[in-house]
Amino acid sequence: MRVNWKSYNPGQFFDELISSPGYARKPARRLASYLSSLNQDDLLQKKTAAELAIKTMGISFTVYSDAGNIDREWPMDIIPRLIAASEWDRTSEGLAQRLQALNCFIHDIYNEQKVLKDGLLPKELILDSGNYRKQCMGIKPRGNVWAHICGTDLIKDRDGRFYVLEDNLRVPSGVSYMLENRRVTKRVFPELFDSNYNIRPVTDYPTELFDMLASLSPRQVKYPDIVVLTPGIFNSAYFEHSFLAQQMGADLVEGGDLVVEDDKVFMRTIGGLALVDVIYRRIDDLFLDPSVFNKESVLGVAGLFNAWVKGNVALANAPGAGVADDKIIYTYVPKLIKYYLDEDPILPNVPSFVCVDKAERDHVLKNLDKMVVKPANESGGYGMLMGPQASKRQLAEFRRRIKANPRNYMAQPLISLSTVPVLGERSVEPRHVDLRPFILQGAGSSYVTPGGLTRVAMVKGSYVVNSSQGGGSKDTWIIEDF
Amino acid sequence: MLLSRVAERVYWQARYLERAENTARLVSVFSALLMDLPPGTKLGWESLIQITGNEKNFSERFKLAKERQVIRYLLAERNGISIIEMLAAARENARTTREILPAEAFELINELYFRTRDKADAGVDRGKRYEFLADIVTECQQFWGLMAGTMIRDSAYSFVRMGRSLERADMTTRIVDAGSSNLLPDLEIEVDDPESREPYENILWMNILLSQSAYQMYRQHVREPVKAEEVVRFLLQSEEFPRATSHNLTTVTKVLEKLPNSSRVKWQTDKVRRLVREADINALLNHGLLHFYPHLFLSRSAGDVENLLRRGLLQYLDNVQKEIAKVHLRIAETWFQHNT
Numbered sequence A: 001m002r003v004n005w006k007s008y009n010p011g012q013f014f015d016e017l018i019s020s021p022g023y024a025r026k027p028a029r030r031l032a033s034y035l036s037s038l039n040q041d042d043l044l045q046k047k048t049a050a051e052l053a054i055k056t057m058g059i060s061f062t063v064y065s066d067a068g069n070i071d072r073e074w075p076m077d078i079i080p081r082l083i084a085a086s087e088w089d090r091t092s093e094g095l096a097q098r099l100q101a102l103n104c105f106i107h108d109i110y111n112e113q114k115v116l117k118d119g120l121l122p123k124e125l126i127l128d129s130g131n132y133r134k135q136c137m138g139i140k141p142r143g144n145v146w147a148h149i150c151g152t153d154l155i156k157d158r159d160g161r162f163y164v165l166e167d168n169l170r171v172p173s174g175v176s177y178m179l180e181n182r183r184v185t186k187r188v189f190p191e192l193f194d195s196n197y198n199i200r201p202v203t204d205y206p207t208e209l210f211d212m213l214a215s216l217s218p219r220q221v222k223y224p225d226i227v228v229l230t231p232g233i234f235n236s237a238y239f240e241h242s243f244l245a246q247q248m249g250a251d252l253v254e255g256g257d258l259v260v261e262d263d264k265v266f267m268r269t270i271g272g273l274a275l276v277d278v279i280y281r282r283i284d285d286l287f288l289d290p291s292v293f294n295k296e297s298v299l300g301v302a303g304l305f306n307a308w309v310k311g312n313v314a315l316a317n318a319p320g321a322g323v324a325d326d327k328i329i330y331t332y333v334p335k336l337i338k339y340y341l342d343e344d345p346i347l348p349n350v351p352s353f354v355c356v357d358k359a360e361r362d363h364v365l366k367n368l369d370k371m372v373v374k375p376a377n378e379s380g381g382y383g384m385l386m387g388p389q390a391s392k393r394q395l396a397e398f399r400r401r402i403k404a405n406p407r408n409y410m411a412q413p414l415i416s417l418s419t420v421p422v423l424g425e426r427s428v429e430p431r432h433v434d435l436r437p438f439i440l441q442g443a444g445s446s447y448v449t450p451g452g453l454t455r456v457a458m459v460k461g462s463y464v465v466n467s468s469q470g471g472g473s474k475d476t477w478i479i480e481d482f
Numbered sequence B: 001m002l003l004s005r006v007a008e009r010v011y012w013q014a015r016y017l018e019r020a021e022n023t024a025r026l027v028s029v030f031s032a033l034l035m036d037l038p039p040g041t042k043l044g045w046e047s048l049i050q051i052t053g054n055e056k057n058f059s060e061r062f063k064l065a066k067e068r069q070v071i072r073y074l075l076a077e078r079n080g081i082s083i084i085e086m087l088a089a090a091r092e093n094a095r096t097t098r099e100i101l102p103a104e105a106f107e108l109i110n111e112l113y114f115r116t117r118d119k120a121d122a123g124v125d126r127g128k129r130y131e132f133l134a135d136i137v138t139e140c141q142q143f144w145g146l147m148a149g150t151m152i153r154d155s156a157y158s159f160v161r162m163g164r165s166l167e168r169a170d171m172t173t174r175i176v177d178a179g180s181s182n183l184l185p186d187l188e189i190e191v192d193d194p195e196s197r198e199p200y201e202n203i204l205w206m207n208i209l210l211s212q213s214a215y216q217m218y219r220q221h222v223r224e225p226v227k228a229e230e231v232v233r234f235l236l237q238s239e240e241f242p243r244a245t246s247h248n249l250t251t252v253t254k255v256l257e258k259l260p261n262s263s264r265v266k267w268q269t270d271k272v273r274r275l276v277r278e279a280d281i282n283a284l285l286n287h288g289l290l291h292f293y294p295h296l297f298l299s300r301s302a303g304d305v306e307n308l309l310r311r312g313l314l315q316y317l318d319n320v321q322k323e324i325a326k327v328h329l330r331i332a333e334t335w336f337q338h339n340t
Helices: A028-036 A040-056 A085-110 A124-126 A175-188 A207-216 A237-249 A304-309 A331-342 A358-366 A392-404 B006-037 B045-051 B055-061 B067-076 B083-095 B103-126 B126-150 B155-179 B194-211 B215-222 B228-237 B245-256 B263-276 B281-292 B303-333
Strands: A018-020 A060-063 A068-071 A076-084 A149-156 A162-168 A226-227 A251-253 A259-260 A264-269 A272-275 A276-279 A314-316 A371-375 A409-413 A419-423 A430-435 A436-442 A446-447 A453-459 A471-479
Touching: A018 A304, A018 A331, A018 B303, A028 A068, A028 A076, A028 A419, A040 A068, A040 A175, A040 B103, A060 A237, A060 B083, A076 A085, A076 A419, A085 A149, A085 A162, A085 A331, A085 A436, A085 A446, A085 A471, A149 A251, A175 A207, A175 A237, A175 A453, A175 A471, A207 A237, A207 A276, A207 A314, A207 A446, A226 A237, A226 B155, A226 B245, A237 A251, A251 B215, A259 A304, A259 B228, A264 A304, A264 B006, A304 A314, A304 B303, A358 A392, A371 B303, A419 A471, B006 B045, B006 B067, B006 B083, B006 B155, B006 B215, B006 B303, B045 B055, B045 B067, B045 B155, B067 B103, B083 B103, B103 B126, B126 B155, B155 B194, B155 B245, B155 B303, B194 B228, B215 B228, B228 B245, B228 B263, B228 B281, B263 B303, B281 B303
Parallel strands: A076 A471, A226 A251, A226 A276, A276 A314
Antiparallel strands: A060 A068, A149 A162, A149 A430, A149 A436, A259 A264, A264 A272, A371 A409, A419 A430, A430 A453, A436 A446, A453 A471
């Protein structure tokens, strides 16, 4: 195994490191020549070192399967992905702008509903959304912010520009892997972290998250009590819940650790009950409070919703925030930015067709074999149709589903996702990637991670980047231009 | 303030890790004895199963209690009580309390678990066993060093310390068990002749001390040659030796001073402490039953009397173990009632 860029050919796709066989893009030149200077032993040793570090550090995720839940080591490719700082700064502004508009939208939906009255989007779209919570009507969270933590998925098309693929506003995960990938890369390539490459650090995130959560506290005290609420050890993102609690010095609690009395939330400690001010919840809305939502839920806490309504505890993200995390609402976001902020959107959406609109639906049905069809409320890549790879039977099935429930589907032309090199068995090979940066919005502040989590489809030609379906990841470097 | 659930998990993490280490120490006594005892003597491997309190579970799985079965059972099997299972349990408890432990603490346990798991089969072999067991002991000690050197002295630390000390207090009584009554009658040597028995008995007690890293400390502080009553006294009653039962019970009482609502736990701990400190080891070893029930011995052979005498200490140790178990019950009642 050796890195030979001359035999690396991304073909028709936009490759982020190599512009044509043998030629690295400018910010990547040093990395490319460094990698090709390593001999087989060096490369193997670095690859093994990374795998060992991941195992030792216990960086894992859980896969649900019929055979039970399996704790797997986090898959990471050691070659970092590079993004120039000048390009990133603009992208970062676009992400903050987007979340700001989304929060205006959510607040409007649960209060005045101006946007519906002005006819910007049909009322049914909201009322039919699986993520709309009528119980949240009339509530005004601190700073009118509902979605405090957002993971927005970006992709690059053949033109090399970033497009927004979707916004994750419910319980987005992955940020811990972004942080751990950097820790591993520092162990594996310490020689690259010097003054020649100015790589933006990512380690700030837990501090930023803590400060943002503290800004939500109903009690104005110097050290509010902040907890991370997890569904427990069997959740696929448990590692992350534990990691963030550890990094913030917050308590990691399960539903059973909390109790509500007099509309206040307490945790059970060895010294009795202790008041909780802010809950960073990693449990879905519907399982949060069995007295209001799903009655069967054993993960949540009875009375929690009311404690939040009374303003005695802050919830991040707020219940109901997912109303903007809907693949159909997504298609309206550029309009919403203009409507609420009176600004032009900095980041474009991927062109999309909503099946509820007759003309657009007809276009989708006619071109189904060229489209990616997504259901409105699923995540993790489930329930999707990849038109170009689908069988006739799958196409027919989706045609039926779309006609039966057009509200639930949107479609996008298949984007030619950009590629980056990964270290394969024998050489470097191009693989498709996306990027999930994390955006924080508190009462009066916002923050965007420098870079984010790069996810890679490890199978040749595949577009599926989800770790639950065989995807991998990469460290992402925002490097200052020079 | 520490969550009850987290308190329970860090407490068990410490107990499981300590139990794994002590099981490794126990097995190493036996393995060392193998090499020191004269040809023709046989070790009673099944007593290792009794000492760890697993007779029933073991007999359901194995017909024979020979070296190979016993070692496999205690080291490598997926049976809920082997070293590998205890390390798995310690790891799982640490994994679910990572947010509270020093970051390196979980990494160390995690590595220890994987390495031990990968080597467990080799550890069953006599040739690799010493190294296998010694590595476990060293890495467990490394863990305690890491905790002592990096963890803040908050209530989570108190629960870790309490779990470790209580487990160690209990396991040391089991190590003494191994030396006293369980082992000797199974050695096929002339028990009727006290003089021929003595050198082997000393070898036995020396190995017991070695397994507890206590031999050197014993020589420095006791100054007596190695003999049963002094070793038992040292391992049970020393306040200075960190693996002695009494020392560990004292540690528990010190920890209790820092925890809320600890009075019931303290009462029970003081009770065990008195039981250990005030025991007359000589009487238990040499007079025991004979002192209280002389009529029992009138028609017995010398060998029978020997067995009965030893049973005095055995029963006493059993009692200490039961009282230690009650300390745990008080702890659980006081602090771990998180889901009711």
